Amino acid sequence: MSEKILIKGNEAIAEAAIAAGCRHFFGYPITPQSELAAYLARRMPKVGGVYLQAESEVAAINMVYGAAAAGVRCMTSSSSPGISLKSEGLSYLAGCDLPAVLINVQRGGPGLGGIQPSQADYFQATRGGGHGDYHIIVLAPGGVQEMYSYTRDAFDLADKHRMTVMVLTDGILGQMMEATATENGEQTADNRQEKPWAVGGVRGERARNIVNSLYLKPSELEATNLSRYEKYKQVEETEQKYDSYLLDDAEIVVAAYGASSRIAKNAIDEARSKGVKAGLLRPITLWPFPKKAFAAAAKKARAFVSVEMSMGQMIEDIELSIRCSRPVTLCNRVGGMVPDPAMICEAILNANKEATA
């Protein structure tokens, strides 16, 4: 790791992709994600990579589909409306068990929405986005350094499980700068795994590979679904990841990810100063959701507060994880508005009052 530099979240993601050995990026501009594409447009040619400005988001994800099938590490990025456009491609990538990395720097929706930060794509991300039975792994960094390290991890996870991995972030994290340590991208070893299933360049030297998601025989299609879900079970078992803050003795557990979790920390400090034992449980993997950590926290906690920049999406996963054994309340702002610490603190105090009554 080098000396820390001030770098935007969007740029940290781009630099991490280079360090991870990604040399194929297919971009399309949209606020608040555009710096990511702009950065790679400058950077990719310098490391012998391909930056391709696609004609649309749909084209970009299908270029990823092709590149992934050819066995190279590849990535595309967008913000909320653009991710909707990419959803068909996500389904095809899943149907072909291809590894790919996708970045969503969320903005307010639905529709064209706005350009300010949001977390309203939680359902879309954690439920896969497109049609059919499938999942993608979803990582939610909490700061610029984590945007770097989890994007790097995303490529490894994608290859390991032959899945799409999404880094789900938002306009605040994408735009903010923090001191960040990066590797020197050019010198980083490419740790790509062998991909014996990849297509291309056979020249009669080995049997042809076919990457395809079409199975007209229902029994065959069922079999692919069942084996894929065996894999998902493994992923759920082994890849759950979370972080915590003052959680050990917490009676009120605040759950928040990404930008919301940072604001929640300030609120937790405030609540503690008022005598309420609050703590933070921050999911880092949104899928697989850290169910085990939530179930464990429920044994000691009296109530949960889900802090979101959405209309109550993650709260459903919290309730499922703790089997509704404790009250869970929602504290949220939407549409590009951001919850402030005072409002979260009040939600904590209210949850505490209700739990005590």
Added chain:
Amino acid sequence: METRILIAGFGGQGILFMGKYLAYIGMSQDRQVSWLPSYGPEMRGGTAQCGVILSDTAIGSPLVEEPDILAAMNLPSFHAFEKSVKPGGTLYYDSAFVAAPGTRSDITYIAVSATQTAESNNLKGLANMVMAGALLKSLPGADGGVIETAMKKTVPERKREMFDANMKAVTLGRAL
């Protein structure tokens, strides 16, 4: 200790650049820092803002809603954010744009002749860095080597002329 700074002004005044320099001041003191710009339609002209936090502990929210220090680089910003300054805080303003006296008795107002100083020293466009220099007085330990170290990180050394001009502006601002 945590210092929350809000810088506001016109697009093109170097608001974001000034914020970056202050963030590097914090980094040069081994403090935690965050920098968050306004990235809305403002980017295409109109008002620009930037929130910078310097802290001795991990930074939670990067949003600066109640600044300890406000740097108002124009009149609309002065009016828009005067109320948001934390009681006991400091409001620096560019005296070229703000003539009206402040309305609060619980904060300190400091007039900085940033634009005038920059222009009379052949540093047109560097009022932002004159303001940064003045503002450093509110940041404990932001002196001597720290000022230059931070500048080296903000302006690449290969751009020697830019570096010198920015350093001159900061030095003039500190002397005001």
